[in-house]
Amino acid sequence: MEKKAFKGLLALSIASLVTLAACGGGNSNDENEATGATDSEHNVNEEPKEEVTLDFMHLWPWGSLDIYNKVVNQIIDEFEEINPHITVELELLENEQYKNKLQVISSSNQLPDVGMTWPAGFMEPYVNGEMFTPLDDILDDGLRDDFVTGTLEAYEMNGNSYALPLELNIAPVFYNQAMFEEYGLEVPETYDDFLHVIDTFVENDIAPIALGNRDRWTGSLWYMYLADRIGGADALNSAIDRSGSFEDERLIEAAEKIQDMVDREAFIRGLNGLSDQEAKSEFMNSNAAMYLIGSWDLPNYTTNEEVSQEFRDNVGFFKFPVVEGGEGDINSWVGGPGVGLFVAENSDVKDEAKEFVKYFVQEWDKISVEEAGVIPGTQVDTSQVDLPDLFIEVLDELNNASDITLFADVQMSPAVAETHLNMIQTLFGGEVSPEDFAKEHEEALSAED
Amino acid sequence: MNKIMSDKMIIALYTLPALMLILVLIYVPIVLTGYYGLMDWDGIGQMTFIGLENYRVLMTDSMFWRSAYHSLLLAVFSVLSLIIYLAVSVVLSANIRGADIFRKVYLIPMLLSSVAIAQLWMRIYHPSNGVMNRFLMSIGIDNPPLWLSDTNIVLFAIFVPILWQYAGFYIIIYYAALKNIPKELVEAAKIDGATPLQIAYKIKLPLISGIIKVTIVLAVIGSLKYFDLIYVMTDGGPSGASEVMASYMYKLAFRTNDFGYGSAIGFFLLVLILLVTYFIRKLTASKDDNVQY
Known part of the structure; x- marks a missing residue:
């Protein structure tokens, strides 16, 4: 009897150990991959795609930055509708905590597939540590020209672009x-x-x-x-x-x-x-x-x-x-660009992640000024947007800027x-x-x- | 039952889950911190082993010693404030009217979160709209102090809420200890004609001396590793005038990406606190000391 109880307890304590180890080990992205047969009904013309989960970490939580948050979710919903095999998993943190968490998880190589970074000095250790992947391939089919001169450059290192800007401020x-x-x-x-x-x-x-x-x-x-x-x-x-x-x-x-x-x-x-x-x-x-x-x-x-x-x-x-x-x-x-989107170097769904970043930036640029009051990193045609005068004036100044330090x-x-x-x-x-x-x-x- | 408890295997088994938790969550990180402290590491990329270089830098880092001095000052003030708390507790534990309400009043700051306390005191200290300066201006002081931006007073201004925050905690401890003193002793003293002051000084204090020593250790340790209110209220500023060791460590590790050096400070802090605790115990030890901590 005693022996049995002992075994049971042993199993229990081992189980608790395993749980702890799992906590430490983090969650890899391919855990919830399904067989692909499940979503074949969505894609009649194409080969059934494997279901993937995309982790996305951003710093515009609900509550303090309501409007931003709404626009982000809107874009994600649309993206998931176009790509039914991709599920975007969100993780939200406030600014300072976001920075801390990013540093901590990067030291154990657990960056999310897509996340936000600041340009230049902030980004440098991540790029040197080969944590971010270059995004030049998605910029090269025309996207590059949409950005205001000087914004993309802030995310460039060693001749590669490591993030796409979402904001530009003066x-x-x-x-x-x-x-x-x-x-x-x-x-x-x-x-x-x-x-x-x-x-x-x-x-x-x-x-x-x-x-x-x-x-x-x-x-x-x-x-x-x-x-x-x-x-x-x-x-x-x-x-x-x-x-x-x-x-x-x-x-x-x-x-x-x-x-x-x-x-x-x-x-x-x-x-x-x-x-x-x-x-x-x-x-x-x-x-x-x-x-x-x-x-x-x-x-x-x-x-x-x-x-x-x-x-x-x-x-x-x-x-x-x-x-x-x-x-x-x-x-x-x-002034200068604020946060931009990066794709993690060790992401196992890199292609989907890049696709997401590209889609996100393009959609964001269309609606961010009007919906959230965020000036995107791309040129805004002030005659095309419906905005308060003060906003338009600042945007015009931005377009006339001789230089942005x-x-x-x-x-x-x-x-x-x-x-x-x-x-x-x-x-x-x-x-x-x-x-x-x-x-x-x-x-x-x-x-x- | 007794049979089970005498089996060493079973004892080991029962303590295992708790032991694992402590190991994984506390001791492993401590060892890791010690290890990182020997590295040149930005927290993200490659680590390079540099031996005790971080500690050598630490010895000559004037900003660190300045923050260490600030922490030490906080420890001194915390210990001194224990005298006030003790006095308050002695009064509360005598059966005076309303003692119960006061006890609760003193405890309230402890129930607030540090961030709430910080926000509250930032309002109080606001240079133009704060309660403090409004009051000073209303009694005719035209240029009241700039509590949180004057580098000469910011440290002391911030000590006030820190001490206030923990008052309830120590008062509760003293109160409980004083209430545990057998009534017979006090009554016997009264019959012998002792004054209340004598009773407090000659009977009550010696009887709770063990608790007092514990609180001294708690106050010193708490002060040396103090972080939260300083982080929220001044962020160590202006110009490092309210920096303490823990906030300086945080800044180095997470703001300047010098994780190796930050870890070295963290480890140094641990060693320092262990040493200080040891010396306080030595200094306050008496022959019939039976309180273990």
Whole structure:
């Protein structure tokens, strides 16, 4: 009797072991392959296809990013209808968790068949580790020309494209027209006009600019624009790609101007302790007059019903003013592509995955602006879409852009980006001199070489 | 039953599932972390063995030592705050009116999730709309402190909710321990003419000294590995002014893709905590110590 009980228990504990091992081992994609006979009724003309499951991981969960999520599901449904033998399995995570998970599962070679990545610096370790597969074959039959120049390039490494962009953003300065009118202010076109606007608001006890620099990339936008307007498009870019230097006096001047703005109280109080969300609410509650953010925020100022109509009508945008004597062009923007779709190198349904990515990008480009307010990486014909004026204006600016400088923290490798972002926060806090600011960047960059 | 429990095989079998779980979920990751700490690894691509290079870098990494100092400060404050909790518990455990309600009031912060607490205190500390600065401005202070963005005060500003968060936990522990003291002892002391203060200091405290030692260890360990509120409220900023060891480790491993170095810090943290625990036990040990932990 005892022996029997013992065996039973032994079996149980072994079973628990196996379950644990299964948890660790992860799920491969071919588990639910069926015999193909089951779906032959769907495909009368073709050979019956094997049923496959496609894992797709994205970062637009239901709830926080409702509209995006809806469009994604819509496209997936259509795709599954056209390809009845393919089932798309979704996994959704919020931004930060998504990044962590991607890193963890890639170290055990369990990337989903299709997923989202950020360009340049973020993507680099994945490409070097041969985690993503080149997508040039699906680009080469005409798809390549649809993209706005500079967007695909952000996902290129070693001459191959590793992801297809879904978003393209530029960062305009949004401003509250009612507040400008109240103090008789014009949209500034030069930096001096801009300082005049700032000083006028400060004199009247109003915070001129909402900036949540706890998130740090927000402050980086300001620095990047000043660097661009003073040094032209390539001063910063060449400093990052090491053909130039951060100790370039034009870049140091940009850092000086940031501190000058801080000293003039151009930004809201406590900026380094506020998140971007908190700063945004200052702008949305008309406590601050200006707010520099990516065009992804446009729905808030146009279509979002949760924001009061009065406020939405009041919001306009202007291009970052030119600095007198600087080399920058007013039509040059800070921005760049956001997430793009990749296909995992070790996916065992690579062909289907590529097909899915291609279909997704093409469908996304047709409907994303109108349905979700996301500017896709492809050219948008503004005469063909039904959008609020503010949106159309930004899209037109995008089409006229002389240059788009990719967000600095995206351009840089993760380690340098971390230094850059920390130094931005320190610069805005007035705790580092512009010279040391440059030196820290140089040190971080040369440590990479 | 006794027969079964005397069979070593059976004992081993019953403990096996739990043992496996602990092994797979705790000890294996610890060993792996130690292993990764010897590697130059971005968490994604190829690993290269570099021996103790990560630890050598760690010794000279000023940012790490700064965050270690912040963690240490938190540990000191946590231990000091235990005195307040102890005082509160002594009062609560005396049969005063409303003790029951206060006990529950102190426990409430423990029921909130860290993120909720962080959100709450971010509202309180908001530079222009926060309760704190509104109050300060209303009593005539024009330039109230910028709690979370001034690098000189952010660390202390963030300690307040961290200590507040755990107050209930320690008060409950002390309260339970004090309630377990036999009434006869206190009554005997009263008959002998001891004042309430004397009873608390000479009778109650020595009787719960074992528990006090446990809480000191808990407070120190909890502080050294503390992460959540800091991550949500300031993300270690501005400029690293509120960085602690765990948040620095997280940043290195997941933001800068330096998984090897991050693992080395994690392992170092483990060793550090083991050492500190050992020394606290040594320091507080007494002859008749019978509390095991």
